[in-house]
Amino acid sequence: MIEASxxxxxxxxxxxxxxxxxxxxSALFTTIEANxxxxxxxxxxxxxxxxxxxxxxFIEESLRKNKRNENMIAGIWHGQKLVGCIGFNEINLHTRKAAIGYWLARNYxxxxxxxxxxxxxxxYGFGELMLNKIEILCADQNLKSRAIPQRLQFKEEGTLRDYLRLHDQYVNIIIYSLSRRDWHAMS
Ligand SMILES: CC(C)(COP(=O)(O)OP(=O)(O)OC[C@H]1O[C@@H](n2cnc3c(N)ncnc32)[C@H](O)[C@@H]1OP(=O)(O)O)[C@@H](O)C(=O)NCCC(=O)NCCS
Known part of the structure; x- marks a missing residue:
């Protein structure tokens, strides 16, 4: 039984x-470890x-932030199996902005x-949280990740240089965004 909230x-x-x-x-750790x-x-x-x-x-800290409307991290489930995660890593209800992050198990x-x-x-973001802008940040070399906002008609906003530290190297991040205006125009 799933609670309404x-x-x-x-x-x-x-x-x-x-x-x-x-x-x-346990399901989360098992899937991360296997991938x-x-x-x-x-x-x-x-x-x-x-x-x-x-x-x-990680989950308990996420839930604390969720209670303050600062994030919303969901498991992606197929039956009993957790196959990935997606969520708003950051929500700011004052500026009405949020950023989506995601990962998926290899076989899915x-x-x-x-x-x-x-x-x-x-x-959910535009319809219920009344956001004005949704962003997706991808490493510039992460073409599989970049394909997602591109497929969803997000606009490329620009590059944050040397923004993310990955394996002792600093990599550029591309910001994609969809505004409420874009979303209305698409629907
Ligand atoms: C980024 C990541 C989540 C992308 O996964 P993905 O499976 O390519 O993304 P989707 O689930 O949206 O599937 C898109 C693929 O399915 C195909 N596809 C099949 N049916 C589809 C449908 N109905 N709708 C859209 N795409 C479909 C697409 O063509 C695409 O395949 P392609 O890349 O071979 O063209 C995955 O590579 C990953 O977990 N990477 C590691 C973590 C990571 O980089 N996270 C992002 C950090 S910014």
Whole structure:
């Protein structure tokens, strides 16, 4: 039974998004561990995720921020299996801006799951959180990630130079955004 306040959305193909809860820590750690090599290529926090305790701490901190409307991190589930994560890593209800982040387990890529999950978050962000702007930040070499905002008709805003520290190197970040005006024009 899912509480009314818990973010939950079903998607085609038996996938669903659900706010991460403490009881998901083991599933989260298992999927991160099984996909560590690919995920750590682009996500700096993966290296320091070494145990279920780390995943539980991440979820509990996320839930504290969620209660203050500062983020919303959801698991992407296929039945009982957690196959990835997506969420608003940062929400600012004063400026009405939020940034989406995502990752997916190896065997679930190439099916459009993240693109569809982003559509769900975009509807939620503009339709319920009344955001004005949604951003996606991608490392410039991360072409699979950049393809997602491009596919969703986000606009490329520019480059943040040497912005992200990845494996002791500083990499450029490309900012993509969709504004409320763009969203209205698309619907
Ligand atoms: C970034 C990442 C999530 C992209 O995963 P993905 O599976 O390519 O993205 P989607 O789930 O949206 O699927 C898109 C792919 O499915 C295909 N596809 C199939 N059916 C589709 C549909 N109905 N709609 C959209 N795409 C579809 C697309 O053609 C595309 O494949 P292609 O790249 O071979 O052209 C994944 O590579 C990842 O987890 N990387 C590591 C973590 C990471 O980089 N996170 C982002 C940090 S900014």
């Amino acid at each position: 818990i973010f939950y959305r079903s998607m085609p193909g038996g996938y669903f998004l659900k706010l991460l809860e403490s009881k998901d820590a 560590k090599t690919e995920l750590s290529q682009w996500l700096p926090w993966v290296e320091s995720t070494r145990s279920v305790t780390d995943s539980r701490a 890529r190439g099916k459009g799951i993240i693109t569809e999950s982003c559509r769900v978050l975009i509807e």
